Amino acid sequence: MAERARRQRLIxxxxxxxxxxxxxxxxxxxxxxxxxxxWTTAIYFGIAxxxxxxxxxxxxxxxxxxxxxxxxxxxxxAILVNDHGWSLLATIPVAAALAFVVGVAVGIPALRVxxxxxxxxxxxxxxxxxxxxxxxxxxxxxxxxxxxxxxxLRPPEWMPGGLQPDQWGFYLALTISLAxxxxxxxxVRGRFGRALIAVRDHEAAATxxxxxxxxxxxxxxxxxxxxxxxxxxxxxxVTGIANAEKIGTFNLSILFLVAVVIGGTAxxxxxxxxxxxxxMIQEQTTDFVADPPFLSGFLSGxxxxxxxxxxxxxxxxxxxxxxxxxxxxxxLLRRILTRRQPAEPLGASVAP
Amino acid sequence: xxxxxxxxxxxxxxxxxxxxxxxFHVDEGEVVVILGANGSGKTTTLRALSGMVETxxxxxxxxxxxxxxxxxQVAQAGVAHVPQGRGTVxxxxxxxxxxxxxxxxxxxxxxxxxxxxxxxxxRLAERRQQQAGGMSGGEQQMLAxxxxxxxxxxxxxxxxxxxxxxxxITQGLFRTLGDMNRDLGTSMLVVEQNATLALAIATRGYxxxxxxxxxxxxxxxxxxxxxxxxxxxxx
Numbered sequence: 001m002a003e004r005a006r007r008q009r010l011i012x013x014x015x016x017x018x019x020x021x022x023x024x025x026x027x028x029x030x031x032x033x034x035x036x037x038x039w040t041t042a043i044y045f046g047i048a049x050x051x052x053x054x055x056x057x058x059x060x061x062x063x064x065x066x067x068x069x070x071x072x073x074x075x076x077x078a079i080l081v082n083d084h085g086w087s088l089l090a091t092i093p094v095a096a097a098l099a100f101v102v103g104v105a106v107g108i109p110a111l112r113v114x115x116x117x118x119x120x121x122x123x124x125x126x127x128x129x130x131x132x133x134x135x136x137x138x139x140x141x142x143x144x145x146x147x148x149x150x151x152x153l154r155p156p157e158w159m160p161g162g163l164q165p166d167q168w169g170f171y172l173a174l175t176i177s178l179a180x181x182x183x184x185x186x187x188v189r190g191r192f193g194r195a196l197i198a199v200r201d202h203e204a205a206a207t208x209x210x211x212x213x214x215x216x217x218x219x220x221x222x223x224x225x226x227x228x229x230x231x232x233x234x235x236x237x238v239t240g241i242a243n244a245e246k247i248g249t250f251n252l253s254i255l256f257l258v259a260v261v262i263g264g265t266a267x268x269x270x271x272x273x274x275x276x277x278x279x280m281i282q283e284q285t286t287d288f289v290a291d292p293p294f295l296s297g298f299l300s301g302x303x304x305x306x307x308x309x310x311x312x313x314x315x316x317x318x319x320x321x322x323x324x325x326x327x328x329x330x331x332l333l334r335r336i337l338t339r340r341q342p343a344e345p346l347g348a349s350v351a352p
Numbered sequence: 353x354x355x356x357x358x359x360x361x362x363x364x365x366x367x368x369x370x371x372x373x374x375x376f377h378v379d380e381g382e383v384v385v386i387l388g389a390n391g392s393g394k395t396t397t398l399r400a401l402s403g404m405v406e407t408x409x410x411x412x413x414x415x416x417x418x419x420x421x422x423x424x425q426v427a428q429a430g431v432a433h434v435p436q437g438r439g440t441v442x443x444x445x446x447x448x449x450x451x452x453x454x455x456x457x458x459x460x461x462x463x464x465x466x467x468x469x470x471x472x473x474x475r476l477a478e479r480r481q482q483q484a485g486g487m488s489g490g491e492q493q494m495l496a497x498x499x500x501x502x503x504x505x506x507x508x509x510x511x512x513x514x515x516x517x518x519x520x521i522t523q524g525l526f527r528t529l530g531d532m533n534r535d536l537g538t539s540m541l542v543v544e545q546n547a548t549l550a551l552a553i554a555t556r557g558y559x560x561x562x563x564x565x566x567x568x569x570x571x572x573x574x575x576x577x578x579x580x581x582x583x584x585x586x587x
Contacts, residue, residue, distance in 0.1 A: 194452045198441045205439030208402060209503065210427035210456035266443075 005337055024174055028167040036166040037238050038283055043173040044234040046275030048252075049259035050177075050184050051227020056257065057265035058188065059220040060200030062115065065106075065122030067252035068129035069099045069225040071244045073232025075137060078146040078242035088152055092176070092233045099229020100222045107221030111214055126253045130244040145243045153237060169237040176234065177272065180227060185268050187223075196220055197266075228256070255282075262317050264324030273325050285309040353415065355380045355539050356401075356507055361409035363393075363400035370396040372563040373409065378507060383533050383540045385550040385571070387584050388560035394543040395436055397560070398509045401541075402426050402433045414506060428456050432500035436511040438492045440499070442485025446476050449484050449495055453502030462502070469498040472528070490521040497525075501532070510542045514549065522546065526553055547584040551575045559584070 028036045048070055055061050073095040080086040080094060106125060113121055133144040140147055155168035163171070187193045195216050198206035207213055236242055255278050263274020285307075321328035354377040363371040370393045378384045388394045400407045403423045411419040418426050427433070432453075441449055450469060454462045470477035473494045479487060484495055493513055500508050513529070514522040530553035533540055544550035551557060557574045559567040567580060574580050 191451075191455060194441075194444060194448050195455060197444055197448075198452055201441045201443050202439055204404065204423075204435060205441060206452075207404075207423035208427055208433040208435060208439065209453050209499065210424045211452075212422075212424045 008337075009333075028170045033164065033166040036170050038279065040166070040170045040173045040234070040238050042276040042279040043170075043177050043272075044231040044238070044275075045255070045259060045279050046272035047173075047177050047180055047234070048228045048231035048256045049263065049271035049275040049278075050180060051224040051231075052256045053224075053260045053263075053265065053267075053271040054184065054187065054196070054227070055220050055224035057260055057267070057271075058193065058196040058200065059217065061110070061217065061220065062119045062257075063122040063221075063224070064119050064250075064253045064257055065125035065129075066224065066228045066256050067249040068125045069103060069228035070232040070235070070252055070256075071129055071133065071242070071249055072099050072102055072225075073229030074235050074242035075133065075146065075232075075244075076229070077233040077236045078148050079137070081148045081152045081236070082146055087156060088148070088233075088237055089156060089172070092230060095229045095233035096226045099232070100226040103222035103225025104218055106225070107218035108214075110221060111217055122253075123250075126250045127246065129249050130246045133244045139243075145241055147241045148236060150240060153240060165237075169234070172237060173234045176230060180230065181268070181272065188268060192216075192219070258314065262314065262321075262324055264326030264328075267324065267326040270324050270326040277325070281310055281313055285313075354378060355382075355414060356541070357410070357412040358401070359410040361397070361400055361407060361411065363396050363405050363407040365405065370563050371400060371407075374560070374563070374565050376558050376565065376568070378539050378541050379555075380506075381533070381537045381539055382555040383529075383542065383553050385542045385544055385547075385554040385557040386560055387544065387547050387550070387557060387574070387580070389583070390545075391562075392560045393563045394560055395511055398433065398435075398511050398541070398543055401431065401509060427503065430503075430506040431509065432503050432505035432507070433509045434496045434500045434511060434513065436515060438489075438496040440484040440487075440492045440495050442483065444484060445481050446484055446487070446495055447480040449499050450476075450502050453499035456503055465502055465504070469501060472532075473498055489516050490518070490525070493517060493521075493525060494528075497529070501536075501538070505538065507539045507541065510540060510544075512543055512545060514544060514546045522549060526550070529553055545584075547574075547580070 027039065031039075048066060052063060052066050055063055076095040076098050077088060077091040080091040081088050110118055110121060130144070137144045137146060139145045150165075153165040153169070155163045155165070159168065187196075195206065195211045198209070198211060199213060199216050203213060206216075232242075259274035259278045260271050261274070262277055263272065264270025323331075356378040358377065359375050360373040361371055361375075362369060362373050374397070376384070376386075386394050386397060396405060399405045401411060401418075403418070403421045403426050407419060409419060411417065413429055413431060416429065418429055418431070421429070441452065444452065447466070450466055451462065454465065470480070475491055476495055476498060479491065484492065487495065497510070497513070510529070513525055517525065526549045529540065529542075532538060533553065542550055542554070551571045551574055554571040556570050557568070558565050559574070559580060567574065567577060569577065
């Protein structure tokens with residue numbers, strides 16, 4: 001019976017997945033460049049959230065500093081393209097590798113702290129990062145903003161179809177996100193994934209079966225940094241710049257975590273959905289410039305209202321879906337499936 | 353030479369010394385039981401072997417010193433530990449827990465072993481896709497033991513396997529442990545309060561009192577020893 005349910009789920013999942021993929025492939029052909037860029041942003045947010053989910057969801061290490069790894073990816077790409085004439089595509093593996101290495105470097109001292117203390121340490125990372133870039137990055141007019149030439153955002157010559165930069169960026173982000181999603185899927189179902197969860201749930205049990213705590217935690221940190229770095233590299237394709245402001249890096253770090261939680265922690269697809277929602281809700285609320293009369297004087301204009309709406313939506317979402325979108329969906333599916341299937345005969349599964 | 357040779361093992365938590373220099377050994381294929389009252393240092397003995405507490409003294413396993421080794425190194429050397437309270441990973445399914453047990457292995461026979469333990473514990477086979485956290489205490493204990501065996505250990509450390517289980521379940525469990533030792537030849541070091549059951553499957557045993565070994569002998573000797581009978585067998 002469980003076998004049948006699983007097969008049903010697999011079929012439904014494949015159909016839904018192919019439908020979504022078909023829509024996504026078609027999407028950039030029909031939409032305005034601004035919308036395509038928005039969706040590309042949603043995809044790279046999802047990538048960063050997927051990585052953070054490996055660390056926070058599966059391994060139980062909370063980070064509110066992944067905006068810094070995102071920034072490392074963005075700066076690596078922007079500097080290599082702008083100062084050294086690399087093609088943007090070629091910089092992505094470098095951005096990933098550099099973020100990974102820095103992730104190891106941060107992950108090792110992070111071994112000493114857990115839970116809230118780790119959150120504070122990573123917060124420090126997000127706060128320090130913009131200052132470091134101000135000191136070491138020579139960007140436009142001596143600031144830490146690096147802008148890449150617009151020609152570098154065009155698709156490479158071997159790409160057929162006369163794609164616009166926004167369309168190319170979308171397909172690039174989509175392809176990479178699918179590959180990285182596959183990566184998460186393989187990790188979670190494999191030996192390393194079991195070790196991640198064991199370390200999160202029961203450190204002592206994990207070590208007694210031979211799991212090296214330190215190595216597992218550092219590798220989780222570095223992998224999540226790699227995902228954030230790739231997301232940062234892709235952000236350059238969308239915005240044409242790399243930049244780090246004090247609030248910006250911190251804000252990003254929080255948003256990645258929000259994306260993980262509302263999508264569904266420790267689920268494979270949750271962070272992608274969460275990343276999409278975070279970007280879309282933000283976009284919608286930023287457009288919301290109305291100043292309702294009953295609030296006039298208290299809240300004026302979008303600057304105050306949009307974060308407020310975003311916050312209220314988060315609270316409502318968490319109230320109704322405490323285990324995130326994917327968790328809520330699973331519960332719904334289980335309810336539907338169990339209603340349709342006849343109950344097991346009494347006593348069939350009672351202990352002897 | 354013994355599989356496990358322990359000499360003047362001391363261990364403790366901070367300033368509190370729990371083990372005051374104990375000597376014991378486990379030979380290949382033996383089931384050795386350590387009896388003792390609460391607080392006598394039974395659990396600490398196993399934790400010391402696994403590298404989970406600060407220790408001093410000699411611990412030689414299979415000819416190699418594992419004194420001061422980290423828990424994962426001890427596991428890699430071939431010692432499996434079934435901790436008190438079972439230590440199943442509640443968010444993983446039964447099957448994932450078992451595969452986790454094979455973490456140190458790189459061979460291709462993990463699937464074969466999985467089937468063997470499902471055969472040994474049919475209850476686990478029925479629940480293979482269920483989350484381990486939803487199972488009864490007895491089932492979790494079976495899972496913890498099967499998971500330890502998935503590593504194909506030479507020695508299994510069992511910390512109070514009967515704790516919190518109904519008498520019938522406990523009897524079945526010890527019978528299974530006896531079978532495992534007989535069929536596979538896996539050596540076992542069992543710490544247990546239920547002396548009757550433990551001595552029934554044991555080759556030899558030690559009695560621990562406030563961190564020191566006070567009596568040692570074969571299982572039959574211990575079962576016949578008047579002091580042991582009074583203190584631990586309730587006869």
